[in-house]
Amino acid sequence: MAKITALGAYFYQSLLAFGLLIVVSNLLPASDYAAYSLFASIVQFADIAFFHWIRAASSRFYPGPDKTSEQAERGVIMVELAGSAGLCLLAAFLAPLLGAPVWLGLLGAMAAILQGAGELHLTMLRFRQEFRLFSWLQGARATILAAATIAGAAISPDFAHVLAGVLAGNIIYCVIAWARSRRVMPLAMHWQADIATRHLVYGGITAGAGVATLLMPLALKTVLLGSLGQAAAGPMLALDLLQRPFIMITSSLQAIRFPELVAQFDRKGDPKAMQAELGRYYALLVGLSLIGAAGIIAVLGLATQLVIPVGLREAFLRTAPFVMLMAMLRALAQTVLPAPVHLQRRLTAILGLAALDCVLTCAGALGVAWFLAGTDTAIVAGAAAGAAAALALGWFMLRRESFAMPWPPIALSGTALALSWLCTIWFAGNLMLATCAALAIALVMSAYPLLILVRWIAR
Numbered sequence: 001m002a003k004i005t006a007l008g009a010y011f012y013q014s015l016l017a018f019g020l021l022i023v024v025s026n027l028l029p030a031s032d033y034a035a036y037s038l039f040a041s042i043v044q045f046a047d048i049a050f051f052h053w054i055r056a057a058s059s060r061f062y063p064g065p066d067k068t069s070e071q072a073e074r075g076v077i078m079v080e081l082a083g084s085a086g087l088c089l090l091a092a093f094l095a096p097l098l099g100a101p102v103w104l105g106l107l108g109a110m111a112a113i114l115q116g117a118g119e120l121h122l123t124m125l126r127f128r129q130e131f132r133l134f135s136w137l138q139g140a141r142a143t144i145l146a147a148a149t150i151a152g153a154a155i156s157p158d159f160a161h162v163l164a165g166v167l168a169g170n171i172i173y174c175v176i177a178w179a180r181s182r183r184v185m186p187l188a189m190h191w192q193a194d195i196a197t198r199h200l201v202y203g204g205i206t207a208g209a210g211v212a213t214l215l216m217p218l219a220l221k222t223v224l225l226g227s228l229g230q231a232a233a234g235p236m237l238a239l240d241l242l243q244r245p246f247i248m249i250t251s252s253l254q255a256i257r258f259p260e261l262v263a264q265f266d267r268k269g270d271p272k273a274m275q276a277e278l279g280r281y282y283a284l285l286v287g288l289s290l291i292g293a294a295g296i297i298a299v300l301g302l303a304t305q306l307v308i309p310v311g312l313r314e315a316f317l318r319t320a321p322f323v324m325l326m327a328m329l330r331a332l333a334q335t336v337l338p339a340p341v342h343l344q345r346r347l348t349a350i351l352g353l354a355a356l357d358c359v360l361t362c363a364g365a366l367g368v369a370w371f372l373a374g375t376d377t378a379i380v381a382g383a384a385a386g387a388a389a390a391l392a393l394g395w396f397m398l399r400r401e402s403f404a405m406p407w408p409p410i411a412l413s414g415t416a417l418a419l420s421w422l423c424t425i426w427f428a429g430n431l432m433l434a435t436c437a438a439l440a441i442a443l444v445m446s447a448y449p450l451l452i453l454v455r456w457i458a459r
Contacts, residue, residue, distance in 0.1 A: 300321070
């Protein structure tokens with residue numbers, strides 16, 4: 001039950017983040033939304049660059065086998081967090097080299113530090129199996145950040161007030177998180193070089209993979225802005241919105257199921273049991289991603305008419321199917337393909353897979369933009385083709401660890417996506433009929449595989 005509650009917290013966070021983007025895109029002018037979108041991507045990039053290595057190390061080594069190891073790991077992690085925060089602040093003074101004022105760089109650094117600290121705190125709670133507190137704080141964080149950001153935009157619909165709201169929300173959440181968890185995880189700082197070295201080696205490679213992964217959406221937004229100017233706001237909104245469901249699905253499943261997979265792998269138990277568990281893990285990631293894609297395709301046309309700003313609707317709807325396909329392929333490439341190499345701690349392979357995904361996806365978009373003078377649809381279609389190529393080339397990594405894939409739930413989920421998409425094409429002239437038919441097909445075809453997959457989550 002604790003796992004289902006934690007999964008529910010992830011869904012709640014994702015829904016709020018999704019709604020937040022819709023509200024902000026309606027409140028801000030197109031140029032301000034484009035600036036906000038790019039700023040959010042840069043903050044996320046800074047968070048990955050400076051703090052992801054600590055999260056990755058804590059997910060592999062914290063809390064350790066006993067209370068003494070937990071205290072030692074936590075003390076070193078606190079020192080690493082403080083050091084990374086200082087480096088992030090120093091990096092803010094390089095903002096003029098990128099054409100941004102120092103004050104904006106400092107605001108971005110503060111947002112990245114607060115975001116990184118909050119994510120690290122939640123990661124440590126999750127690996128301590130403190131699922132009740134984790135779920136509460138996860139939901140509180142999403143609510144506070146959404147409310148503060150919308151309040152900033154409501155006070156004055158411009159970029160500066162939205163940033164003020166984002167910072168205020170992060171500060172409020174961090175204070176609440178400290179107050180709620182100070183007895184479970186008291187703040188304490190001490191240094192042990194051997195622990196820090198282990199964290200740096202493992203976490204550094206994993207963070208490099210995270211940086212490569214995050215470079216892609218940042219690069220794609222840059223290509224769109226450079227090629228289309230303000231007309232890029234529609235595709236950028238599609239990118240912001242449609243990446244989130246798949247990131248939420250795969251990251252939440254990875255957070256809940258992968259720690260058990262690691263523990264089972266390290267115990268060196270029955271090989272057949274490990275193969276079956278690994279196959280179920282892959283089926284969960286692929287099957288739920290396909291079901292999510294089927295639901296998105298079914299409601300995409302109607303949702304666009306209801307919530308997307310009028311000036312962005314045409315470009316959004318034109319590019320959304322390709323953005324959705326790219327987002328799903330990349331989410332699977334970042335979770336399914338690296339699983340065997342994470343288990344075996346093959347660090348160079350982890351980085352290589354992330355780099356392959358980033359390079360090929362960006363190459364697809366850049367090739368269309370530079371050589372074919374691409375439209376918005378052509379650019380995102382090129383990116384989707386690159387993501388498909390990366391997934392195909394990386395597929396061989398799964399052979400590094402044997403698994404027994406249960407194919408029926410995946411086949412039914414894929415059928416739900418295909419039929420839903422066909423319904424939207426067949427009934428394109430009637431929006432309500434297309435939506436109802438596609439949604440009905442998605443629900444009917446997804447019901448049985450969804451029941452199987454949810455049972456596996458609760459195991």
